[in-house]
Amino acid sequence: MMTTQEVADEFVALCKDGKWEECIKKFYSPEIKSVEPEGAFWGTVQGLEAIAKKAEEWHGMVAEFHTMEISDPIVAENFFSMTMKSKVTLKDMNEPINMDEICVYEVNDGKVVKEQFFYTPMPEFA
Template identity: 40%
Template structure:
């Protein structure tokens, strides 16, 4: 698959809400980097098991009321996808809107790195 095909497939999977299915697009040693460390976690996660665990933590701790996915915007071996979530943090019952951009890097037909950008305000 070329970069556009990978990007389009990732966006389609995200729009369907089946984020777990996106892992098929990732290299086994892919790296995921957050703008800040999640509670009890680290900013950087390496490998599919760790990335899957981040997803499981998200689902366990957030109720998603609505989601918008924008893009992709490819550039050489990278592409950007925009996300906007209306969520409630389950432990605190706090509802908020979260917007983030994700930068994905592709090598040998697989996503090898994802970086999330969002405001911590």
């Protein structure tokens, strides 16, 4: 079984390569819980199917990804975090927006069982 550090290193490497689906398939527990900030569009969802739907909805809102920067992971016990900074143009918006968030993941038995995102939600998408 992989340690939290090993999961974090490979998870972040896949994200940096844009291999989101591979990352989800390899590391997410079937009972994964995903928590967005209060007031955000999605709120909390649970399970792989709900995560896939959320990802599909998000990608459906984006007209263009301009930049994406992901930090190296920080690991403590069975948790790891990373920052994700991106510049995107959403559909129905003329100007690109900057998105900046901290992502925290909880690992149990080599699988991510919880993800939680910290950012300031945009009022027009809440």
